[in-house]
Amino acid sequence: MSHWLSKRASLTPNRMAITFQESTWTFSELLETTTLIAKKIQSLSLTNEPVALLIRNTAKGIVLIHALQQLGLSAVMLNPRLRSNEWEFQLKDSSAQLLIVDDQFEEVIREFEDKLSVLSIAQVEQLDSSNEPLIEHERDVCSIMYTSGTTGQPKGVLQSYENHFASAVGSALNVGLNVEDTWLCAVPLFHISGYSILMRSVIYGNGVRLYEKFDEEVVHQDLVEGRATMISVVSTMLTRLLNIRGDACYHERFRCMLLGGGPAASHVVEECFEAGIPVFQTYGMTETSSQFATLAPEDSGRKIGSSGKPLFMNDIQILNSHHERCESNISGEIVVQGPNVTCGYINRREANRDAFKNGWFYTGDIGYLDEEGFLYVLDRRSDLIISGGENIYPAEIESVLTSHHAILEAAVVGKKDDQWGEVPVAFAVQQAGETLAENDLIAYCKEQLASYKVPVCVYFIEQLPRNASNKLLRRELKQKVAEQYEDH
Amino acid sequence: MSHWLSKRASLTPNRMAITFQESTWTFSELLETTTLIAKKIQSLSLTNEPVALLIRNTAKGIVLIHALQQLGLSAVMLNPRLRSNEWEFQLKDSSAQLLIVDDQFEEVIREFEDKLSVLSIAQVEQLDSSNEPLIEHERDVCSIMYTSGTTGQPKGVLQSYENHFASAVGSALNVGLNVEDTWLCAVPLFHISGYSILMRSVIYGNGVRLYEKFDEEVVHQDLVEGRATMISVVSTMLTRLLNIRGDACYHERFRCMLLGGGPAASHVVEECFEAGIPVFQTYGMTETSSQFATLAPEDSGRKIGSSGKPLFMNDIQILNSHHERCESNISGEIVVQGPNVTCGYINRREANRDAFKNGWFYTGDIGYLDEEGFLYVLDRRSDLIISGGENIYPAEIESVLTSHHAILEAAVVGKKDDQWGEVPVAFAVQQAGETLAENDLIAYCKEQLASYKVPVCVYFIEQLPRNASNKLLRRELKQKVAEQYEDH
Numbered sequence: 001m002s003h004w005l006s007k008r009a010s011l012t013p014n015r016m017a018i019t020f021q022e023s024t025w026t027f028s029e030l031l032e033t034t035t036l037i038a039k040k041i042q043s044l045s046l047t048n049e050p051v052a053l054l055i056r057n058t059a060k061g062i063v064l065i066h067a068l069q070q071l072g073l074s075a076v077m078l079n080p081r082l083r084s085n086e087w088e089f090q091l092k093d094s095s096a097q098l099l100i101v102d103d104q105f106e107e108v109i110r111e112f113e114d115k116l117s118v119l120s121i122a123q124v125e126q127l128d129s130s131n132e133p134l135i136e137h138e139r140d141v142c143s144i145m146y147t148s149g150t151t152g153q154p155k156g157v158l159q160s161y162e163n164h165f166a167s168a169v170g171s172a173l174n175v176g177l178n179v180e181d182t183w184l185c186a187v188p189l190f191h192i193s194g195y196s197i198l199m200r201s202v203i204y205g206n207g208v209r210l211y212e213k214f215d216e217e218v219v220h221q222d223l224v225e226g227r228a229t230m231i232s233v234v235s236t237m238l239t240r241l242l243n244i245r246g247d248a249c250y251h252e253r254f255r256c257m258l259l260g261g262g263p264a265a266s267h268v269v270e271e272c273f274e275a276g277i278p279v280f281q282t283y284g285m286t287e288t289s290s291q292f293a294t295l296a297p298e299d300s301g302r303k304i305g306s307s308g309k310p311l312f313m314n315d316i317q318i319l320n321s322h323h324e325r326c327e328s329n330i331s332g333e334i335v336v337q338g339p340n341v342t343c344g345y346i347n348r349r350e351a352n353r354d355a356f357k358n359g360w361f362y363t364g365d366i367g368y369l370d371e372e373g374f375l376y377v378l379d380r381r382s383d384l385i386i387s388g389g390e391n392i393y394p395a396e397i398e399s400v401l402t403s404h405h406a407i408l409e410a411a412v413v414g415k416k417d418d419q420w421g422e423v424p425v426a427f428a429v430q431q432a433g434e435t436l437a438e439n440d441l442i443a444y445c446k447e448q449l450a451s452y453k454v455p456v457c458v459y460f461i462e463q464l465p466r467n468a469s470n471k472l473l474r475r476e477l478k479q480k481v482a483e484q485y486e487d488h
Numbered sequence: 489m490s491h492w493l494s495k496r497a498s499l500t501p502n503r504m505a506i507t508f509q510e511s512t513w514t515f516s517e518l519l520e521t522t523t524l525i526a527k528k529i530q531s532l533s534l535t536n537e538p539v540a541l542l543i544r545n546t547a548k549g550i551v552l553i554h555a556l557q558q559l560g561l562s563a564v565m566l567n568p569r570l571r572s573n574e575w576e577f578q579l580k581d582s583s584a585q586l587l588i589v590d591d592q593f594e595e596v597i598r599e600f601e602d603k604l605s606v607l608s609i610a611q612v613e614q615l616d617s618s619n620e621p622l623i624e625h626e627r628d629v630c631s632i633m634y635t636s637g638t639t640g641q642p643k644g645v646l647q648s649y650e651n652h653f654a655s656a657v658g659s660a661l662n663v664g665l666n667v668e669d670t671w672l673c674a675v676p677l678f679h680i681s682g683y684s685i686l687m688r689s690v691i692y693g694n695g696v697r698l699y700e701k702f703d704e705e706v707v708h709q710d711l712v713e714g715r716a717t718m719i720s721v722v723s724t725m726l727t728r729l730l731n732i733r734g735d736a737c738y739h740e741r742f743r744c745m746l747l748g749g750g751p752a753a754s755h756v757v758e759e760c761f762e763a764g765i766p767v768f769q770t771y772g773m774t775e776t777s778s779q780f781a782t783l784a785p786e787d788s789g790r791k792i793g794s795s796g797k798p799l800f801m802n803d804i805q806i807l808n809s810h811h812e813r814c815e816s817n818i819s820g821e822i823v824v825q826g827p828n829v830t831c832g833y834i835n836r837r838e839a840n841r842d843a844f845k846n847g848w849f850y851t852g853d854i855g856y857l858d859e860e861g862f863l864y865v866l867d868r869r870s871d872l873i874i875s876g877g878e879n880i881y882p883a884e885i886e887s888v889l890t891s892h893h894a895i896l897e898a899a900v901v902g903k904k905d906d907q908w909g910e911v912p913v914a915f916a917v918q919q920a921g922e923t924l925a926e927n928d929l930i931a932y933c934k935e936q937l938a939s940y941k942v943p944v945c946v947y948f949i950e951q952l953p954r955n956a957s958n959k960l961l962r963r964e965l966k967q968k969v970a971e972q973y974e975d976h
Binding site: 172173174175179204205313373 | 489499657661662664666667691692693797800
């Protein structure tokens, strides 16, 4: 495959590629800047080892991503919110030969410069340009993103060019492709949700409206005024948008709210459905290079809680613990196949052996397919709470909790229990100005849930712990309750 | 890859798949009918050899195409306008094990039933259904379409599932993909132009509005009333549409007039540009499974006569006779690369060796790229005559002419024609002492050639113009007929 940005700039040089802060770049301008940076990086005479990026969501970050692709160098996308020992692990594990960091992270340079080559973006810009024509290394692995598994040891997911291309095509075959689309990106570029927006942009010829951070007021205005036609969100972003929406209508050009990053509460999806907001609920992960299954808005009303059907090139099986296919409506492990599925984790022979069998990837997630083939994701396997032999899926309880008018968001985890093995406990964030009593909330749950699913206690907190991509850090909550258990 | 129609029917069962005459089928209904026919064909216990189809543009023809795909059987697409000796050659050459013919072609059954299994569609419908679950053969070659080369010997182009998929994706990345699109198909299903519409339909989830024949009055009304948003045409169809258009405007939903099958006259493209008709001029061939390069309407005004740029996954080189790249604006052979390019001709080792070098396919067509990379096709395979969208290879007609005992040698060239673009005319040298009449020779051709290939006139001459190395100076003959055309 040729360099996507180069090909795109050749096909549609004058279309808008990026809007960031007050500036706009066409594909032709973006390629010009990218080639300049690629020539500077080439002067370093790098080998084919990956280059790590520690970047925020900025236009310069985008340029770096395309410059590495132009040189055929894999990019290890580091998460700025991690601790330095976590970065160190990923740099070593991926054999990164160079780390390029956003100018904001100056102290990182001092910390790592003894360990590998480290440059700030400003330093890259000051390099001399190579006089040689650009050398493209073999293009195979495009990006490497680390994801924590159930073991806690992060694994580097290898995402090939083919994976990203298939992901973009699968998405277009599902939601359509309009040459005038603009995709709002307020999710992190170092995460597959943001990175895949960039790939779709150069493959489709669509613009990206980039934000460093998610600000619901700003995004709301964009959607109302039609400055974006597509947006990727996780459920907490959607909730924040709904909270300020009032009677406003999004612009008629706005046609896709891609909702990923874990199951959304039913009442949120219902609210969108009633307001005519085109929410596409998706199931996907770093290992599937973004969306794998998606629920179309036309099915949202009758399939509340589903993540839809696998995209055109994708297949799903639900397997029981004997690796046999489950019947409809029987839950088991979600096992997937398709050209957007990673070829594996870098340097993890054992994890790869466990995850891949007969060309299928075992996600570790639990779910079922209904009689029409719609996927319902119950939970990440590691989050499953088993109480007295009954399976409890936190998402189900969380959805009840947040359906209470006083509750903004909630998370449920298991707590060890001498009698039942585990019992569910809840963490809840109240809406501003609300002062709900714990007992009242538990009583509310009792009305709607089988007794074994009712949280034994609710901790009201200011906010839920989330990572940079806004994904709930359930592990931190588990640890809190585990410590309490030990004290009891 | 799974069976595309099955996957499509699972994703969007209730969307319109086909409209033909007074009837409409959803994807779910089309799959149901297709599966029924596939089970009947399965009862014949076929091997993995191809099945030939001799079909008109009808809904039943579409069902047969999908049924063969469901069984993983390659389809040899026969052109109903050919003569029976031409069909016989293709059936033998492809080792077809079964021929299914449209009920209209009853006499073909009688003619071929001694040579291989032949069934009419009505006979297929009367077969018992296999009780076994559907067996899918290995899916690799999807379709085989014959195209005549310069040698006159037709060659079967192998079109894989991957070729068709890449072609559909390349087209969508260029013209966009709207879930509500309907593609009007009045080009033949046995050609790549029509067959590819069917493939895009199941891959995109778009409807096909099928016509048995092109009727400009009917098509005009469809475009005016918005019953189709996309249409594939060859230039003679476009001319006929423009002739009756008057002051009518096409519906605002109509967004793509895909113009293929050879270069269009500049004034036609200009007229479309001025009328705001969204013409996408394309360059493509059977060997590239439809479009390879396309000119966007936005560039039509300033790039009159160009076929645009290679699609996203495609590359073009212009090579001189030493296989070196030509500079901009210097013409040479058009050499192409991409996932929609055929892997080769069936059973043609030598032709394959000539056509494929270092992963590039040598089209034999002559053209150049301008300084911005826009392709201009000067001559299709130097000698190719394109008449109403059908390719006519002089060598094939010449070989028929010289097979007549009275003819010593012959040459065929194209003559401009207001209705068909070009029509074939012949120059013939008689054997000493022979005095064959023009009409008799034309009658002789009619017995052996599809009518569109029969020369409209034959000029008897003393000898053919040849250069010192005895190579036919076809250009001189072309010039003669061109002068006559201008006088007419």
